Amino acid sequence: MATPSMEDYLERIYKLIDEKGYARVSDIAEGLEVHPSSVTKMIQKLDKDNYLIYEKYRGLMLTPKGKKMGKRLVERHQLLENFLTIIGVQEDNIYKDVEGIEHHLSWDSITCIETLVEYFRRDPGRTDELLNVRKELEADN
Amino acid sequence: MATPSMEDYLERIYKLIDEKGYARVSDIAEGLEVHPSSVTKMIQKLDKDNYLIYEKYRGLMLTPKGKKMGKRLVERHQLLENFLTIIGVQEDNIYKDVEGIEHHLSWDSITCIETLVEYFRRDPGRTDELLNVRKELEADN
DNA sequence: GGGGAAATAAAGCAATGGCTACGCCTAGCA
DNA sequence: TGCTAGGCGTAGCCATTGCTTTATTTCCCC
DSSP, X not given: OOOHHHHHHHHHHHHHHHHHSOOOHHHHHHHHXXXXXXXXXXXXXXXXXXXXXXXXXXXXXEOHHHHHHHHHHHHHHHHHHHHHHHXXXXXXXXXXXXXXXXXXXXXXXXXXXXXXXXXXXXXXXXXXXXXXXHHHHHHTO | OOOHHHHHHHHHHHHHHHHHSOOOHHHHHHHHTOOHHHHHHXXXXXXXXXXXXXXXXXXXXXOHHHHHHHHHHHHHHHXXXXXXXXXXXXXXXXXXXXXXXXXXXXXXXXXXXXXXXXXXXXXXXXXXXXHHHXXXXXXXX
């Protein structure tokens, strides 16, 4: 099983490859705000766990396993951002909260949240009603 | 700011006091599945941070700050369980997921989730509709 | 072929939390 | 009142997770 940090790296790597076609150590380091040496170490771990194939100084390639996981991680992150946005969490809190919880939810929960987001997407009136509940609760104080 | 583990202890302590009137080291240890010595250490930390007043061998008392926080933590835990239940997460996953995320959500997010839970509570038809969305999504695969 | 940017290796540190071993209190029984 | 068992406390240690620092290596391009 991947640790939270491994997931962060994998997510970042997937995104970089998706956007630029490759993932360099320095780009990964910059994105995650860590030093390059930390990246090298983690890449070696990800290689050992077969998420990617790593060749020193040459670069890396995601394995099918790594691609699949990376994709899920990126989608999961996006989903959670959408979810928090929909229910009315302030922009400033969203990023940190997603960072905090994304590694701790079962795929079962993720699926259910997906459903929930789809539920609100299908009928915007539902979001309005949610907002009404909010206003009422706020009025009660 | 309290660390995740501090929150777990505080939550447990609050619950014990609420239910039995007092919180003994051994009860806390049992509840959290740790050794008593770990409990003593953490209690000292919680005392230092003014969540409780601790007298060796005598027991402990939550301060107003500790009571307030403990209450919030217990309620937060319950809320998250309710939330996951409502959206259809399997029982077996709920406890671990709540354990995982409870320490990583801003109070803003908690409030929004509270609203969401209230939204579904007010009209059970909404839960039915959510279930319908789920069935449709499942059918699509 | 040499210089500099990028990458890697090795060692170490810091935070968090837990455990073991042992010694100390104190309630409750005799 | 005094003893003792069980609960509690202290000190020191360990593991994990990640990150940094420093020093070295490699690659690429002029």
